[in-house]
Amino acid sequence: MSAGPPHVAVVGGGFAGLAAAVRLARGGARVTLLERRPFLGGRAYSFTDPATGDVVDNGPHALMGAYAAALDFLAEIGAGSKLAFQRRLHVALADPALGLGAVAAPPLPGPLQAPAALLRYRLLAPGDRVRLLVGAVRLAARAPASLAGTTVAAALARVGQRGAACARFWHPLAIATLNETPEVAAAAPFAAVLRKAFFAGARAARFALARVPLSELYTTDARRTLEQAGGTVVTGAAAATLALGRDGVEALVLRDGRRVEADAVVLAVPVAALLRLVPAPLRDAHPFRSLAAVGTSPIVSVHLWLDRPVAWGAPFLGLLGGRAQWLFDCGPAAGGGHRLASVTSGARFWDDAGDDEIAAEVLADAAAVLPAVQAARVRRTLVIRERHATLSLTPAADAARPGVETPLPNLFLAGDWIQTGLPATIESAVLSGRAAADRALEAVASRARPVPVLSRGRAAAPAT
Numbered sequence: 001m002s003a004g005p006p007h008v009a010v011v012g013g014g015f016a017g018l019a020a021a022v023r024l025a026r027g028g029a030r031v032t033l034l035e036r037r038p039f040l041g042g043r044a045y046s047f048t049d050p051a052t053g054d055v056v057d058n059g060p061h062a063l064m065g066a067y068a069a070a071l072d073f074l075a076e077i078g079a080g081s082k083l084a085f086q087r088r089l090h091v092a093l094a095d096p097a098l099g100l101g102a103v104a105a106p107p108l109p110g111p112l113q114a115p116a117a118l119l120r121y122r123l124l125a126p127g128d129r130v131r132l133l134v135g136a137v138r139l140a141a142r143a144p145a146s147l148a149g150t151t152v153a154a155a156l157a158r159v160g161q162r163g164a165a166c167a168r169f170w171h172p173l174a175i176a177t178l179n180e181t182p183e184v185a186a187a188a189p190f191a192a193v194l195r196k197a198f199f200a201g202a203r204a205a206r207f208a209l210a211r212v213p214l215s216e217l218y219t220t221d222a223r224r225t226l227e228q229a230g231g232t233v234v235t236g237a238a239a240a241t242l243a244l245g246r247d248g249v250e251a252l253v254l255r256d257g258r259r260v261e262a263d264a265v266v267l268a269v270p271v272a273a274l275l276r277l278v279p280a281p282l283r284d285a286h287p288f289r290s291l292a293a294v295g296t297s298p299i300v301s302v303h304l305w306l307d308r309p310v311a312w313g314a315p316f317l318g319l320l321g322g323r324a325q326w327l328f329d330c331g332p333a334a335g336g337g338h339r340l341a342s343v344t345s346g347a348r349f350w351d352d353a354g355d356d357e358i359a360a361e362v363l364a365d366a367a368a369v370l371p372a373v374q375a376a377r378v379r380r381t382l383v384i385r386e387r388h389a390t391l392s393l394t395p396a397a398d399a400a401r402p403g404v405e406t407p408l409p410n411l412f413l414a415g416d417w418i419q420t421g422l423p424a425t426i427e428s429a430v431l432s433g434r435a436a437a438d439r440a441l442e443a444v445a446s447r448a449r450p451v452p453v454l455s456r457g458r459a460a461a462p463a464t
Contacts, residue, residue, distance in 0.1 A: 005030045006444035009252055009262040011239050011277070014042015015426050016414040017268030018222040019073050019433030024266075025229035027441045032260060033231065034252070036238040039215070040223060043270075043386060044426065046213035051380060052305060053334045057214045058384050059301035060328040060343045062316065066196040066204040067427040069434065077221040082212050089117050089205040093318035094369035095168065098123050100312065103169070110202035123168045123320075132169060135159040140194040144421065147188040149395045152178070155187035172318050172325065178423045179297045179345040179390045186398035189423045196422075209315055239277055248408040264440040268414035268433060271391060272296075287402030294397045299389035300347040302362045304340040305333050305380040310372045322365030323349060337379055342366070345389075355383040390424035391417045404436040410443050412436040
């Protein structure tokens, strides 16, 4: 065999896997990315609704200026222009009794904008706003180690947050960022969000929304970037297990019997899929053993087709006082009328509810603050349940989150569930994917050997 670049196999075609694959290819590795489904996108993707022809996301996503790694990845693959950024932080919220309000930054010097936004939040009394800002500063200043084992609710209580401030600011923010209720969610990653988003300058605090459907935002450009760098993408390729040898992983074995031999492997899949891939003896080792006890938390999205526009002066709106949490303006529908979409995190209360019941509750919560919704005729509803959207980020789960390395010298992990200090977000996924790629490049630097990409049963002769 002639010498060639080392081959790294990446399993999983979401943000983590694509970020890892692009990093590896640009670092000189020969990359094969394997995705079980016939399309890329992981748990952030879009599809065409067969009833209307509209392209819809599986759930609305908002990025923040603080997502430095995610934004850099999108720029790297040429997708940065597909995001629309706010000029300044603006989060609209609505309460059925109090009406519309907003955490909106005034045109002040950068470091002052987010603190000033909290002091201008009209859905809280002036005294509560001051206590809110003081509590936010105190919580953001806490070192991660000092919050170990602490829930968000307990941490908020320690910095004097209660009542209206929790109901109208802290709890909606915590559930949206952690996908878990404050009573059980870990405080340390929540404090990290405060530091990086609210107290890191004006650009970090801004939100960005995609101008295009989710799949078009990153999967198309990431695939093109990867293939231009010499990588290969194989969809519809379900990995079954790892074939181990004396020096670590020798190959991935696919469900159809094919082997993908590699010098290193990056598993960028959810925890449940990871544990199915890892052979039994390895599952009993760290970090896999502790991951087996980590639960998941759901997200429910509801797409609404209405016969008329409904607007509130912002691209998204926090719904207070009900169970639906956030409402996004998706613009005109393909067949006329208008589209809205809601997203509700940690929505276990809807586990046993029917789609019609969920859609009716979302419509009622929206109509309670937006009379135009009540006047509109509903043409279609579509409920999308991601029952295992993220890990359930309790303090115990946060402590169990591993780094990207494993006991095997050429096996690496990636995903939003990796310990990055942040919640299970797009930013965490990209950070972990890039870190796994960096470790894999280091590992294969002295092990380069030519290998086939796909073979049935045994290696095929290399092309000449």
